[in-house]
Amino acid sequence: MNLYSEHYVSQKAERFVNKIWCLDNSIGESLIENKLVLPNGCFNLAIVNGNAIEVHTSKKKYEMNKGIYFCSQMTNKVLVNIEPKTTITIIQLQAWTISLFPDYDLSDFTDSIIKINPSELPFKIQIESDIETLLHTINLYFEKLAALHSDQNTIEKICEIIKIKEEEISVSEISTALNSSQRLLQIKFKTATGLTIKKYIQILKFRKSVDQMVNSDLEKLKLTDVALYNKYFDQSHFIKKFKDVTKTTPKMFNPDSYFLSQKR
Template sequence: MQLYSEHYVSQKTERFINKIWCLDNSIGESLIENKLVLPNGCFNLAIVTGNGIEVHTSKNKYEMNEGIYFCSQMTNKVLVNIQPKTKVTIMQLHAWTLSMFPKYDLGNFTDSILKIDASELPFKIEINIDIETLLETINLYFEELSNANPNKNSIEKIADFIKSNEDISVSEISLTLKSSQRLLQIKFKAATGLTIKKYIQILKFRKSVDQMVNADLEKMSLTEIALYNKYFDQSHFIKKFKDVTKTTPKMFDPDSYFLSQKR
């Protein structure tokens, strides 16, 4: 049995959903403990079945029994313990997806997890939903959402600017969008829980980690990775890396983490 797996949504749905990933210990007889997850600039909607999981964020410890949970943006690594006979199916939502539902103010909601009722979701899912039905359900809903909203709102535009240029400043974004920096900052934090600067830092960090994991470090030095990902130098990169992982790039063990598969 494969503990970690990834499942991909339709091209149109990818505007709002990055992917679905599963942690499957449903036929396991032993506790899987001390696995780690890194921040990636996304929200997560988690469906837990079975005996449950324990999650340690930088703010709190969460005992997640069977149910549906909304996970905020994470700014540090998260530790996960998965009970035997347990499966977690996780929908990874892009940072701007929640801005499509303006009644939610997430300005003070980071490194946190909240249990929710299925009736609170805009699409209908059940706890024991299989992956094929889940993909069908969310593709239908988010494709319709995309069709109904062909124009990007300011949060999605900000994220697009950052994705295409991680060195872009808030002042440059505000000039392009013809909006004040203060207003953009307030809107972005209310929609994501993050400042624009923090969001940029998280994306840069994950990009560098993915590059470290997928590159041959014998051929690519830490300095090259640091400069490629727009850090000032190797020391700056190591400092930011330690802020999130509490270890150095040289001591980083990918096998301890649930990391994205290379697509």
């Protein structure tokens, strides 16, 4: 049994959905304890089927039984315990996706999880759906959404500028590129994502560093190289920021304790 697996949406749907990932303890007879998840700059819709999963964020502990949950942006590592006979399917939404639904103000909603009624979702999914059915539903909905919103909104434009910029970019540079005031961009971004633009940049930079470490030989990898490649001031700055999120140093980091993205 593969406890962790990833599944990918169509190219058009990927504009709004990064991927779908599954945690499968459906045939397990024992509790899976103390597994960790790192922040990634995305929102998550978690579909829990079976018994339950326990999630510890930096704010509180959540007991997630059968149902659908909206998970906000996470700013620190998250600890999960998965009960036997339980499957969690997670739809990973891009940072700008929720900004297409202006009724939602997420400015004060980080490191938090809420249970939602499936009828609140703009697409219909069943908790018991298999991954193929779920992928079909997600692709169909978000491909139509892409056609309806051919132009990027402000939040997507901000994220795109950050993504394609090889050097670390400032809010001032983003405001110049979009011909908008820094204050207005900050308010819009915080309302849509719960994060400041600067915090979002830091999270992306951190995940890029972790992915580089995991996909390299940790014994031979020089932290100075990782730090400088990912635009940290120096090795000490990188270690400090790494500890802020993981509560451990890069040298003590154990990838086996985490659910990490697979290399595509």
